[in-house]
Amino acid sequence: MDASGSQQLLDDWDDISDSEFLNIPCEEQSIDPQRPLSTETDCEHSVDFNSPRVSTSSVYNHNKEALWQEAVKTDDARGLKRKSLHDNSLSPMQRFLKRHLSVTLLCDQSWCEMKTVYSLLKPYLKRKDLQRTEVQIGADMHLSRELEIQNVVPIDIRSREDAEAIKLLNMSHMISRLEAGERVREFPVFGVQEGVFFMGVIDELMYNQKGELVLNELKTRKHNSMPSSAQDKVNCLQVGLYKLLFDGLVRGEVKKDHILNHLKLRSTQVLGAGVQAHAKSIGVQVTTFEELVDALLITVSCSDLPCIDLLQLEYYHQGSSGPIGTRVAPFNEAQLRAELQGYLAYWTGQREPKGVDIEEAWKCRSCLYEQTCDWKKNRSQVSDQQAAHASSCS
DSSP: OEEEOOOOOTTTTOSSOTTSOOOOBSOGGGOOTTSOTTSOOOBEEOOOOOSOOOOOOSSSOOOHHHHHHHHHHHHHHTTOOTTOSOOTTSOHHHHTTOSSEEHHHHHHHHHOHHHHHHHHHSHHHHHHHTTSHHHHHHHHHHHHHHHTTOOEEEOOOOSHHHHHHHHHHHHHHHHHHHHTTOOEEEEEEEEEETTEEEEEEEEEEEEOTTSOEEEEEEEEESSSSOOOHHHHHHHHHHHHHHHHHHHHHHTTOOOHHHHHHHHTOOTTOBOOHHHHHHHHHTTOOOSBHHHHHHHHHHHHHTSSOOOOOEEEEEEEETTTOOEEEEEEOOOOHHHHHHHHHHHHHHHTTSSOOOOOOGGGGGGGGGOTTGGGOHHHHHHHHHHHHHHHHHHHHO
């Protein structure tokens, strides 16, 4: 039984939820360069149901569009320069008001960094694209899978702290289920990696017959075939980051200050009556948000949970809902951390954003931002100059 509150403000866990659709093509050969940007492509889906699904609160009862409009007004009031690609006065973390990064956002960056930047500069295009049919099918499959093993109980929330408390209480409940040998789904993970606070949601955790703790990540596909190597690389990065975060939790590396300071939450905030009642129903006696954080961190660090032993990617066909295949993802911590440092160099303002290499220029053909991408324009100019130079020398 998992609690669910109302929709919180968009940047609480991320303005683009962690496990949502990455909006990237699966197969290089499937892209038609003449295809309109609005046409559906064959893609991966991974949809986050970490955000509360049932709106019951008198405070947070806005729909998503209303929340977005409020966020835009806040950005304007703070003077954000969202329309400028190069603004060296602030790091991207500061510029886009990022208290943290989501795992999925970093995976999106690994596909094409320029695409990620434009999705933040032009979020209305991103939001519109997420309404496509295959995205909704992927969402439905994730929700159906989650509800196979757990029920959702609506809880009234009155503050951001209430919304975050629900997630922590769900974690506490799932930890006890895992310790009892049960499988759990939609398990939140978070922590500081390379100086940046990350959040994510693991699709499934379970023990196999060997007694290994296995992470399963569900991916749905329009084509009844395994993904390309380019997509596979992104998916392996995703589950690798989940392992770093989960292992850090069970090792006791996550501290209370990490949660309070990075998410700007009030430690002394008294939890709402509905949240306290739910906490009591699962054996957690707390009054304030700080007390709940302390209880959760003690529970997870003192649990019998091991670090994750095995990373798996499970691919399912959208049309038939049948399995396509399972891939065991490799994990090399040193290599993963080196990649992570490279991606974070952009977010911390150490370098400018960059697009795909020429060998992967096929990714641009289905990109929402192809027509306005500075990286592609500059690359085309260089190619034209090289062609003109070669012609003059011949």
